[in-house]
Amino acid sequence: MKLTVNGAVHELDIEPEMPLLWVLRDELNIKGPKFGCGIAMCGACTVHVDGEPVRSCSLAIGDVEGEVTTIDAIASDDTLHAVQEAWIKEQVPQCGYCQSGQIMSAVALLRDVPNPTDEDIDDAMSGNLCRCGTYPRIRAAIKSAAAMKVGA
Amino acid sequence: MSEQKTKPKRSRLRKIARRTFLIGTGAIAGGLAVGYYFYQREHPNPLLADLDDGEVSFNHYVTVAPDNTITIIVPRAEMGQGVSTTLAALVAEELDVGLHAINIEHGPASPAYLNQAMMIESAPFPTFDRSFSAEGMRGVMEVVSKYLALQVTSGSSATIDAFEKMRYAGAATREVLKQAAAEKFGVPQSTLATENATVTDPASGQSATYGELAASAVGKAPPADMELRGRSEWKLLGKAQPRTDIRKKVTGMPIFGVDVDLPEMLYATVKMNPRLGGTVNSIDAAEAEKMKGVVKVVPIESQTGNGFGVIANNSWRAFQAAEAVKADWGSAPYPADTDAITAKLKEALNGGEVSSLREAGDVTTTFADAPSDNLVEAEYQVPYLAHACMEPMNATAWFRDGKLDVWAPNQAPTILQDICASTAGIDGTDVAIHTTFLGGGFGRRGEVDFAIYATKLAMAADGKPIKVTWAREEDTTHDTYRPGAIGRYRAVLDDAGHPKALHATVAAPSIMASVLGRTYPSLPAGGPDKTIIEGAYDQPYEIEHYRIDAAKADLAIPVGFWRSVGNSFNPFMHESFLDEIAAKSGKDPLALRLELAKPWPTATGVLQKVADMAHWGEPIPDGRAQGVAFALSFGTWVAQIVQVKDEDGSIRIEKVWCAADPGEVLDPGIFKAQMMSGIVFGLSSAVGQEITFADGMVEQSNFHDYDAIRMNQCPDIEVEILENAAHMGGAGEPGTPPSIPALANAVFALTANRVRKLPLSNEVDFV
Ligand code: FES
Numbered sequence: 001m002k003l004t005v006n007g008a009v010h011e012l013d014i015e016p017e018m019p020l021l022w023v024l025r026d027e028l029n030i031k032g033p034k035f036g037c038g039i040a041m042c043g044a045c046t047v048h049v050d051g052e053p054v055r056s057c058s059l060a061i062g063d064v065e066g067e068v069t070t071i072d073a074i075a076s077d078d079t080l081h082a083v084q085e086a087w088i089k090e091q092v093p094q095c096g097y098c099q100s101g102q103i104m105s106a107v108a109l110l111r112d113v114p115n116p117t118d119e120d121i122d123d124a125m126s127g128n129l130c131r132c133g134t135y136p137r138i139r140a141a142i143k144s145a146a147a148m149k150v151g152a
Numbered sequence: 153m154s155e156q157k158t159k160p161k162r163s164r165l166r167k168i169a170r171r172t173f174l175i176g177t178g179a180i181a182g183g184l185a186v187g188y189y190f191y192q193r194e195h196p197n198p199l200l201a202d203l204d205d206g207e208v209s210f211n212h213y214v215t216v217a218p219d220n221t222i223t224i225i226v227p228r229a230e231m232g233q234g235v236s237t238t239l240a241a242l243v244a245e246e247l248d249v250g251l252h253a254i255n256i257e258h259g260p261a262s263p264a265y266l267n268q269a270m271m272i273e274s275a276p277f278p279t280f281d282r283s284f285s286a287e288g289m290r291g292v293m294e295v296v297s298k299y300l301a302l303q304v305t306s307g308s309s310a311t312i313d314a315f316e317k318m319r320y321a322g323a324a325t326r327e328v329l330k331q332a333a334a335e336k337f338g339v340p341q342s343t344l345a346t347e348n349a350t351v352t353d354p355a356s357g358q359s360a361t362y363g364e365l366a367a368s369a370v371g372k373a374p375p376a377d378m379e380l381r382g383r384s385e386w387k388l389l390g391k392a393q394p395r396t397d398i399r400k401k402v403t404g405m406p407i408f409g410v411d412v413d414l415p416e417m418l419y420a421t422v423k424m425n426p427r428l429g430g431t432v433n434s435i436d437a438a439e440a441e442k443m444k445g446v447v448k449v450v451p452i453e454s455q456t457g458n459g460f461g462v463i464a465n466n467s468w469r470a471f472q473a474a475e476a477v478k479a480d481w482g483s484a485p486y487p488a489d490t491d492a493i494t495a496k497l498k499e500a501l502n503g504g505e506v507s508s509l510r511e512a513g514d515v516t517t518t519f520a521d522a523p524s525d526n527l528v529e530a531e532y533q534v535p536y537l538a539h540a541c542m543e544p545m546n547a548t549a550w551f552r553d554g555k556l557d558v559w560a561p562n563q564a565p566t567i568l569q570d571i572c573a574s575t576a577g578i579d580g581t582d583v584a585i586h587t588t589f590l591g592g593g594f595g596r597r598g599e600v601d602f603a604i605y606a607t608k609l610a611m612a613a614d615g616k617p618i619k620v621t622w623a624r625e626e627d628t629t630h631d632t633y634r635p636g637a638i639g640r641y642r643a644v645l646d647d648a649g650h651p652k653a654l655h656a657t658v659a660a661p662s663i664m665a666s667v668l669g670r671t672y673p674s675l676p677a678g679g680p681d682k683t684i685i686e687g688a689y690d691q692p693y694e695i696e697h698y699r700i701d702a703a704k705a706d707l708a709i710p711v712g713f714w715r716s717v718g719n720s721f722n723p724f725m726h727e728s729f730l731d732e733i734a735a736k737s738g739k740d741p742l743a744l745r746l747e748l749a750k751p752w753p754t755a756t757g758v759l760q761k762v763a764d765m766a767h768w769g770e771p772i773p774d775g776r777a778q779g780v781a782f783a784l785s786f787g788t789w790v791a792q793i794v795q796v797k798d799e800d801g802s803i804r805i806e807k808v809w810c811a812a813d814p815g816e817v818l819d820p821g822i823f824k825a826q827m828m829s830g831i832v833f834g835l836s837s838a839v840g841q842e843i844t845f846a847d848g849m850v851e852q853s854n855f856h857d858y859d860a861i862r863m864n865q866c867p868d869i870e871v872e873i874l875e876n877a878a879h880m881g882g883a884g885e886p887g888t889p890p891s892i893p894a895l896a897n898a899v900f901a902l903t904a905n906r907v908r909k910l911p912l913s914n915e916v917d918f919v
């Protein structure tokens with residue numbers, strides 16, 4: 001089967017029920033998406049399929065229809081994505097383990113809702129767990145990214 | 153199937169312990185500068201073994217390459233608490249290099265880094281074990297135990313430990329580079345200046361980079377009377393610095409243990425008896441071994457658990473195959489369900505055998521003489537808790553040619569080195585521990601189980617590297633839990649409603665005995681354990697008759713250090729009880745604390761500060777209420793006020809104010825982030841977390857039934873720092889303890905429901 005990840009096409013001979021996360025991490029060595037729970041409860045594995053955020057731990061590779069984008073490819077060369085810049089500005093991460101997923105969820109949110117309210121942020125981000133409790137800074141970073149007009 | 157049999161080697165603990173204690177005494181008794189030299193003499197520089205061409209190292213913390221690449225070693229686990237920024241800044245401040253112009257590395261596991269912080273980590277075991285208090289050690293023990301009040305795991309003590317030592321390392325390096333420059337320029341050293349990794353002579357206009365000077369500076373001795381820069385001269389310290397690890401963490405870089413990638417690497421998982429510590433009756437792996445990508449199933453017997461590992465060519469295939477193995481698990485060495493476990497705690501509580509760490513006045517007589525109208529009594533209970541680090545437990549091991557490499561997100565590299573060596577039956581010098589970034593630690597990664605299993609599987613992997621990742625379910629059900637505990641509190645009030653006597657007995661299993669038992673099973677583990685009552689016996693409150701007793705419960709469920717350890721439950725009990733006293737006597741809860749803490753201005757300072765921040769006592773909008781709590785832990789004095797709001801019958805945690813006094817703060821940005829993190833961690837547990845048992849097994853398995861606060865539940869958090877405390881306190885843990893009682897007290901203020909048993913959501917609803 002064919003899988004397009006971050007613009008590159010991969011030819012894979014793999015059981016269709018393997019979750020996308022493990023294809024990315026263990027077969028393609030794309031390590032941006034992290035493993036947290038395996039049951040779509042934490043968001044650490046969030047990637048985009050055709051721009052939509054999905055939990056890659058719970059999406060079988062056989063069901064992937066579209067192009068996959070991971071955190072590894074949202075920056076272009078040396079220029080970070082505006083959401084990543086906002087994350088740096090607000091010094092969001094602590095351990096950092098959840099942050100790939102947080103950022104991928106935030107990128108999708110800001111594309112759909114350029115000026116999210118607190119409620120929009122709650123709705124889009126509550127599936128992403130952070131055991132280090134960085135939520136207040138994530139909220140601030142989303143607002144600061146919105147102010148930089150990343151959605152426009 | 154293949155069977156792993158290894159003969160454990162004799163533990164090195166005794167030797168390590170003796171050495172660390174001696175270092176501790178030298179540094180403490182002899183003054184810090186002496187400590188630096190003592191330390192340098194005692195341990196050869198481990199960096200010398202692994203330098204690049206032309207690169208030189210002046211001490212344990214600094215290397216300089218000819219192209220002026222400066223590397224600073226931060227030999228502490230980065231688990232989010234910012235050590236790789238703050239500790240590097242200690243060296244950089246004296247060395248005059250930019251924090252973002254240098255490399256920061258964890259460095260090798262080496263006894264050279266077994267310094268005071270490591271002493272604090274390794275010392276608790278013998279300290280609480282009377283048989284270890286041998287002749288001649290008592291004096292040392294006294295010094296050690298003073299330090300123990302600060303911390304047991306590395307998080308909250310890392311900065312305290314490094315504060316002098318790493319600044320001296322920076323200063324010493326700078327001075328020898330200046331000596332080399334003085335010779336090269338032919339000028340007196342006193343005219344030289346340093347900046348941006350360069351020595352300049354302003355008078356002659358000559359300059360040379362550290363890289364250009366390094367080779368000729370080797371072997372020079374720094375002056376004996378080297379003085380550290382004063383606070384007023386600091387450029388980096390004392391100010392919020394951008395974290396040095398941040399770019400890696402927003403770009404998804406492979407920095408964690410789960411991200412390790414090696415040539416021809418195999419992937420594995422483990423499944424250990426869910427009746428923790430139980431044996432394995434039988435394993436049938438026939439089906440599993442036929443599954444796609446499965447290499448083999450390997451039985452594991454070890455000091456931390458019994459079960460099996462599955463080696464495959466993909467983690468998910470290993471998970472699937474592990475599910476397909478049919479295992480008949482032996483029974484648990486502890487009561488099978490939560491009720492029976494609670495009964496054991498009660499038995500200890502009522503059993504009468506206690507050790508007291510605070511005894512003032514005459515509690516017995518005061519209670520005997522007290523009129524019953526003046527009594528307040530309450531019983532509190534907290535559940536077992538899992539750490540639930542975001543990154544599941546994992547380790548990668550490679551055993552080849554009699555040598556072992558282990559990559560692991562861990563908090564105790566030298567202990568791992570020791571244990572992995574004995575697991576593999578080789579010498580510690582043949583084991584290299586590579587510490588990755590940690591996706592959360594919270595005390596869990598000071599354990600050794602993940603490394604033991606990886607070592608055993610690596611020995612069955614025919615010389616190939618093997619990455620062992622636990623499924624979340626395995627992680628949740630095989631933790632080293634925060635113990636459950638029950639506390640019985642009673643007080644006698646005088647006629648003005650002031651507590652003149654307070655007596656508490658707290659029953660819990662011993663964390664120290666549990667940790668020591670599984671880490672070094674051959675050593676005896678007895679004696680009193682202060683973690684049972686820490687956060688209760690050591691609080692800055694003055695009460696005429698005051699006694700806090702610890703009752704050790706005999707329960708074999710593995711328990712361990714969970715962010716703030718005993719402080720994670722004792723302040724919940726003690727501070728809830730102070731509120732109950734206030735309610736009985738009609739006093740304001742904050743005023744009562746100010747009264748009791750009067751002899752300690754640092755305590756009243758943070759209480760007053762947080763009251764100002766929250767406008768305590770002033771009218772607030774309808775349907776809202778505030779609760780206050782205080783805790784002194786790990787040397788940091790913290791008061792918090794939680795504001796809750798009634799939202800259609802559910803409680804929203806709307807706002808948290810926090811005033812913290814750790815004495816000197818080296819990075820206020822990172823310190824505040826740590827407080828915030830500790831608060832969310834504490835509130836998460838208070839709201840909804842509990843680990844329960846049935847049939848000897850943990851009932852919770854993943855984030856659907858062991859959740860934490862999420863974005864939509866997270867309060868606004870405001871943190872202010874005071875710097876009045878006389879000694880430097882920690883940052884990683886002290887935010888957690890007061891958050892739990894402050895929330896319980898706020899819930900009481902809002903609902904008049906005094907919840908004495910955690911988690912609160914068993915009795916009240918949260919949004
Ligand atoms: S790993 Fe996919 S949601 Fe947790």
Ligand code: FES
Pocket residue numbers: 093094095096097098099129130131132133134232542591592
């Ligand atoms: S930063 Fe550690 S889990 Fe979110």
